[in-house]
Amino acid sequence: MRIGELAARAGVSVRALRYYEEQDLLTSERSPSGQRLYSEGAVERVLLIQQLYAAGLPSRKIVELMPCMVSGEVTPELLDRLSAERDRIDAQIADLVRARDRLHGLITTAENPNTTSLDALQSPDPPSAGRDFRVSGGLQETRRRGG
Amino acid sequence: MRIGELAARAGVSVRALRYYEEQDLLTSERSPSGQRLYSEGAVERVLLIQQLYAAGLPSRKIVELMPCMVSGEVTPELLDRLSAERDRIDAQIADLVRARDRLHGLITTAENPNTTSLDALQSPDPPSAGRDFRVSGGLQETRRRGG
DNA sequence: CTAAAACCTGACGTTGACGTCAGAGGCAAG
DNA sequence: CTTGCCTCTGACGTCAACGTCAGGTTTTAG
Numbered sequence: 001m002r003i004g005e006l007a008a009r010a011g012v013s014v015r016a017l018r019y020y021e022e023q024d025l026l027t028s029e030r031s032p033s034g035q036r037l038y039s040e041g042a043v044e045r046v047l048l049i050q051q052l053y054a055a056g057l058p059s060r061k062i063v064e065l066m067p068c069m070v071s072g073e074v075t076p077e078l079l080d081r082l083s084a085e086r087d088r089i090d091a092q093i094a095d096l097v098r099a100r101d102r103l104h105g106l107i108t109t110a111e112n113p114n115t116t117s118l119d120a121l122q123s124p125d126p127p128s129a130g131r132d133f134r135v136s137g138g139l140q141e142t143r144r145r146g147g
Numbered sequence: 148m149r150i151g152e153l154a155a156r157a158g159v160s161v162r163a164l165r166y167y168e169e170q171d172l173l174t175s176e177r178s179p180s181g182q183r184l185y186s187e188g189a190v191e192r193v194l195l196i197q198q199l200y201a202a203g204l205p206s207r208k209i210v211e212l213m214p215c216m217v218s219g220e221v222t223p224e225l226l227d228r229l230s231a232e233r234d235r236i237d238a239q240i241a242d243l244v245r246a247r248d249r250l251h252g253l254i255t256t257a258e259n260p261n262t263t264s265l266d267a268l269q270s271p272d273p274p275s276a277g278r279d280f281r282v283s284g285g286l287q288e289t290r291r292r293g294g
Numbered sequence: 295c296t297a298a299a300a301c302c303t304g305a306c307g308t309t310g311a312c313g314t315c316a317g318a319g320g321c322a323a324g
Numbered sequence: 325c326t327t328g329c330c331t332c333t334g335a336c337g338t339c340a341a342c343g344t345c346a347g348g349t350t351t352t353a354g
Contacts, residue, residue: 002351004300014301019342033350035301054239055246058340069249074257082257086250092201093243096236099202102216103233110221110229151330161331166312180320182331205310 003028006038010046017046023059025049025066045070055089150175153185157193164193170206172196172213192217202236 007014020026021036026045028036048069052062064081068074074082154161167173168183173192175183195216199209211228215221221229 002301013342015342015344018302023341031350033301034303035350051242051246051249053341054242056243057246068253068257072253072256074253079254079257082250082254086247086254089243089247089250093240093247095198095201096203096240096243099198099204100233100236100240102198103212103229103236106215106219106221107226107229107233109219110215110226149331160312162312162314165332170311178320180331181333182320200311 001038001040001042003036003038006042006046009043010050012046012050020046020049020059024063025059056092057085061085148185148187148189150183150185153189153193156190157197159193159197167193167196167206171210172206203239204232208232 001009003014003017007017010017017026017036021028026042026049028038028042031037049062052065057065061081065078065085068078068082148156150161150164154164157164164173164183168175173189173196175185175189178184196209199212204212208228212225212232215225215229
């Protein structure tokens with residue numbers, strides 16, 4: 001398929017796809033006239049790129065991690081980077097959860113101005129109960145292997 | 148205290164504090180010579196600003212929400228904005244969790260290359276079990292009141 | 295064939311939260 | 325008084341992921 005179709009199917013702009021190629025995140029065949037041609041798999045690949053961007057990874061890191069995301073082959077050195085990114089994301093999630101709870105607390109307080117905080121636990125919309133978010137499963141050991 | 152001490156105690160740069168003032172996020176008294184003077188409460192306020200920045204809110208939104216964050220007084224219109232931001236943060240958390248699980252899956256697979264996915268459930272580091280993250284407590288109703 | 299739509303390669307513009315530099319004044323110590 | 329650190333106000337620089345425009349070629353629809 002050509003770039004316009006890929007853009008439509010992946011939900012990104014044509015400019016973004018050319019940018020990804022410039023950053024070595026995406027490759028393409030070329031037609032005799034020079035137009036980019038993509039395989040079906042490119043759609044999923046772009047979605048993966050988007051997902052990693054959404055997780056706050058810059059292009060540089062995505063380039064580093066991309067080979068093992070596709071092949072599943074992970075060298076010890078890459079394992080460290082993967083763990084580092086996972087931990088960073090965990091920390092970021094924790095930040096977001098704290099901010100969210102702060103906002104949520106304000107919202108529920110404003111919605112039920114006459115109830116006490118004890119009553120709130122009985123409400124159908126508990127502020128923070130049951131969240132139980134596991135910040136990490138890998139903080140016990142940083143997995144330094146290849147140094 | 149003066150700007151240098153506040154910066155140190157809040158863990159931000161002096162430049163950042165001046166930027167916050169420029170964005171109407173922070174106010175200060177002035178000494179006769181024109182130097183900024185802050186109260187003790189400024190430390191916590193800067194930490195709050197940092198927390199909201201970390202949650203992805205731009206200065207403009209923080210300015211809007213700041214009064215009710217401090218006073219606890221929430222108008223119906225502000226309630227909508229608060230809910231909107233909370234929902235946005237929830238969505239962002241969901242994105243992050245998906246990306247994290249993807250990385251985490253790769254990591255555990257690479258760490259236990261000889262175990263099956265069933266074995267992984269028995270490992271001390273389960274990939275996704277027990278996470279149980281509540282995306283939102285407010286999606287049932289968007290709380291349009293003053294809208 | 296012709297017009298429109300899609301594509302190409304540059305290359306400059308945008309946005310947000312600052313970093314950094316320049317030049318000048320303020321403040322406690324010796 | 326001078327040394328040295330802190331502070332002030334501009335104002336330009338940065339970085340990332342694109343948006344957008346210019347000027348030209350290719351593909352598609354009629």
